[in-house]
Amino acid sequence: MSTVMVAKKARRKWENLPGKNTFCCDGRVMMARQKGVFYLTLFLIVGTCALFFVFECPYLAVNLSPAIPAVGAVLFLFVVAMLFRTSFSDPGVLPRALPEEATFIEMEIEAANGNVPPGQRPPPRIRNVQINNQIVKLKYCYTCKIFRPPRASHCSICDNCVDRFDHHCPWVGNCVGKRNYRYFYLFTLSLSLLTIFIFAFDIVHMVMRSVDSGFVVVCFFTLWSVVGLTGFHTYLISLNQTTNEDIKGSWSGKNRVQNPYSHRNLIKNCCEVLCGPVHPSVLDRRGLTLEGLSGSANPTAAIKHVSKNKNPEVQPMKTKAEHSPEEHAPGFTKHDITPSTAGITSLEKSPASSEKEVESPTPKDLPPQSPSDNTNSNQDKENTY
Known part of the structure; x- marks a missing residue:
């Protein structure tokens, strides 16, 4: 008789998550599906800094100070680290209802x-x-x-509800929400400092050499846009608002509703947004889920497959001792047979003794005995049982 076993295969939860996100590195990296602008951002940062380090830093390090390339390199690494931290993290996606x-x-x-x-x-x-x-x-x-919880909103691009939704930023290739807003702000702030640093020493280089360069014009426009973005988010942090709330006018306008999340203090608002604890992700995207798979008709192969997967849910197969003739012998009940391993081993090792007990003559076939014989026979029966 063939039996069908059911095995379960473990998969990561990120493989079954709804929404329009892209996962890499076995769910450790989470981004939006539209990542083209993110690559452009990374190219502009790396390209601009490469031109500065190749054409400006050698002259400035010799004629001014060798600390200029070192400071520029530290700023550049911090900018790239904050960009990756913002782009590759969970912004605070809320799980959908079952x-x-x-x-x-x-x-x-x-x-x-x-x-x-x-x-x-x-x-x-x-x-x-x-x-x-x-x-x-x-x-x-x-x-x-x-x-949705307070301050949460549904992002139409990622098709997810994000806690404390600020906006969807195509430049970082991800939503900006509760879990990555501080890194986004640090990215814009450090990028502003890096742009000011490059712009200032580019002007110094031009003055020292008395030459004109179009690279200064590019740095000026970049500086204007990045510093303006950093100033806008500094204003939002000081009021403990989000970009979404500011655009919709949730705490201003005709209704004159006050912001219930503001502490009415600049320092407290900044500390809550930038220095508060980082909330854990509620997605558990690298957790495991079990999916059923149809097993083989061969029970031995199925048991081997399950033993390799270490699945504790498989029911043990019945042994021969559980179907022995002693289970139906007169005078025995189900509670008289113990499932211990020692009992089963002793029954398997001495089949002759069990057959003798089953084939023993009944009391009708025995000759009459004296009371002393009856006492001895009762003791023998108790010992046998």
């Missing part, structure tokens, strides 16, 4: 809203929570089937 959770939430919403007459628009799916004595609305995401 089918059972989505069904339960839909039932709760229908019970709260009641039956909507046909032709009428159902009321918006909103929940109210209180934060710092102020009511904040939690909106329902029809894609992720969850009520």
Whole structure:
């Protein structure tokens, strides 16, 4: 009789995650699917610094100070490190609801809203929570089937809900959210310092040699854009706001609603955004999931396959001792047979003794015995049992 065994294969959770993200290095690197602008950003940074180190630094190191190339190299490495940290990390993606959770939430919403007459628009799916004595609305995401936490929003490019969503930045090839915003700000700040450093010493080089260079014009426009971006995000950090909230006017405008997340203090707001703890990822993208696979009709091969995978869920096969004739012998019950290994081994080693016990004559065939003989026979039976 052939048996069918079911084995389970372990896979990483990032392989089954929804959304439009790209994963590399076995789920350690998480980026958006559109990464072309990120490569352009990396090329511009590396190319500009390469021109500076090749054409400017040799003259400046000899005539001014050899510390100029060293400081430029440190700034360059820090900029690249912050760029990779922002681009390759989880920005704070929220997991989608499971089918059972989505069904339960839909039932709760229908019970709260009641039956909507046909032709009428159902009321918006909103929940109210209180934060710092102020009511904040939690909106329902029809894609992720969850009520988004405060300050979270759904990114249409990555197709994920991101906690404390700031914006989707194509220059870094990723969303900017709760888990990588500080690294994004440090990237823009260090890039501004690097641009100022290159621009300043390029002018010094021109003055010392009294030549004109078009490289200064390129550095000027780069400096203007990067410093402006850094100043804008410094303003947002001082108010504890996000770019999404500033564009939508969530805490300004006609309603005059105050920002419930602001501490009304510049230093406290900056410390919360830049110096607070880094929240762990809730995706567990490198965790393991088990997927069922149809097994072989050969039980020996299936057991070998499962033993290699060390699967503890396989049921042990019955041995011959469990089907021995003693299980159905008169005077025995299921509780009389112990499943110990020693008992099974002794039964397998002495089959003759078990046959003698089964084939022993009944009391009807024996001649009448005296009371003393009966006592001895009872003791022998107890010893046998």
